[in-house]
Amino acid sequence: MDISFIAKKLGLSDSKHIIRKAAELRRLCDVQFDSSAIGVGEICKAIICLEIAASGSEEIVFDRPTVIKLSGMSEKAYHRSLNAMKNGLGVKTKLDIRELGIRFGCVRLIPFVQKGLSLYKDRFLAALPASRRTSADFTRPVFTAVAFYLCAKKHKLKIDKLKLIEVCGTSESEFFSVSTSMKDLCHDVFGILKEKKDPKDVKRN
Numbered sequence: 117m118d119i120s121f122i123a124k125k126l127g128l129s130d131s132k133h134i135i136r137k138a139a140e141l142r143r144l145c146d147v148q149f150d151s152s153a154i155g156v157g158e159i160c161k162a163i164i165c166l167e168i169a170a171s172g173s174e175e176i177v178f179d180r181p182t183v184i185k186l187s188g189m190s191e192k193a194y195h196r197s198l199n200a201m202k203n204g205l206g207v208k209t210k211l212d213i214r215e216l217g218i219r220f221g222c223v224r225l226i227p228f229v230q231k232g233l234s235l236y237k238d239r240f241l242a243a244l245p246a247s248r249r250t251s252a253d254f255t256r257p258v259f260t261a262v263a264f265y266l267c268a269k270k271h272k273l274k275i276d277k278l279k280l281i282e283v284c285g286t287s288e289s290e291f292f293s294v295s296t297s298m299k300d301l302c303h304d305v306f307g308i309l310k311e312k313k314d315p316k317d318v319k320r321n
Contacts (some may be wrong), residue, residue, distance in 0.1 A: 122162045125186060126179065128170070137169035140164070145205060154200045160187045164201045171210070195282040202285065209285045211257035216264050219283070220275055228267045232305045233259065239301045257284040262294045266306040267304075 119142065123135050142165045145151055151161050163183055180191075187194050202209060213230060216222040236259070241249050261284035268275040281291050299306055 119166065122159065122186070123166060126163070126166065126182065128166065131170070134169045138165040141165040141168055141205060145201065149204045149310075151201065151204070154197065155193075155222060156197045156201060157188075160194070161185050161201070164198050164283055167198065168202065168205070184263060192282060195285075199282075199285040208255070209257045211260045211284050215262065215318070216260070216280075220264075220268070220280070222264075222268055222271075222273050222275070223266065225267045225271065225273070228271070228305075229320055230258070231262045232263045232267055232302055235305055236263065236272045236298050236302050240297070243301075253309065256286075256292050258286040258290055258296075260284070261286065262298055266295065266298060270306050284298060 119135055119139050120129070123129055123138070128134055133147045142161060142208070145161065151157075156164065163186060168182070184191050184194055185285065187197075189197065199209070201207075213226050213233075214223075214231075233254075237254050240254075241252060244252060261280050265275055265277060265280055277291075278288075281288060284291075
């Protein structure tokens with residue numbers, strides 16, 4: 117299906133640069149892998165390419181209910197397809213703390229999440245041999261998502277963990293693994309553990 121037609125339905129007909137980028141992403145997708153093999157039809161593929169193309173653009177806000185309805189999928193299935201397409205195209209998911217705060221209605225958590233992440237990185241790196249510190253990667257969205265979830269839990273705010281996992285494009289097992297590491301190293305920030313653990317004693321996967 118023509119991407120321009122989908123863009124019009126999503127109110128993006130005036131965003132020519134987004135449409136061009138989405139068209140290029142779809143061509144790249146057709147070359148690199150078979151999207152139908154992961155359950156993504158042509159209409160959904162066009163929508164996802166538009167969303168990926170528009171990501172990072174401050175002036176464009178996707179109407180999520182309209183996107184889900186137009187895709188013909190459930191919200192969970194759409195997020196799963198979106199993450200699968202991103203992985204297939206080699207697109208890294210960027211998770212902004214402020215965006216999470218707005219989406220889940222917990223804006224006041226933002227400074228606590230930032231502090232927790234910063235402390236976790238410092239303590240994690242301090243426990244590593246110098247030779248391994250440069251290879252440590254904290255850019256994956258799972259770290260931001262876990263810190264956000266743990267801060268919400270400490271402040272007794274209800275967060276849909278499964279939805280958060282879908283948004284950050286990770287798995288439940290990775291989320292649990294990072295959560296365990298973060299709670300062990302940053303008990304004083306997240307208020308989980310009663311006894312402080314030496315960072316060097318914390319097991320990591």
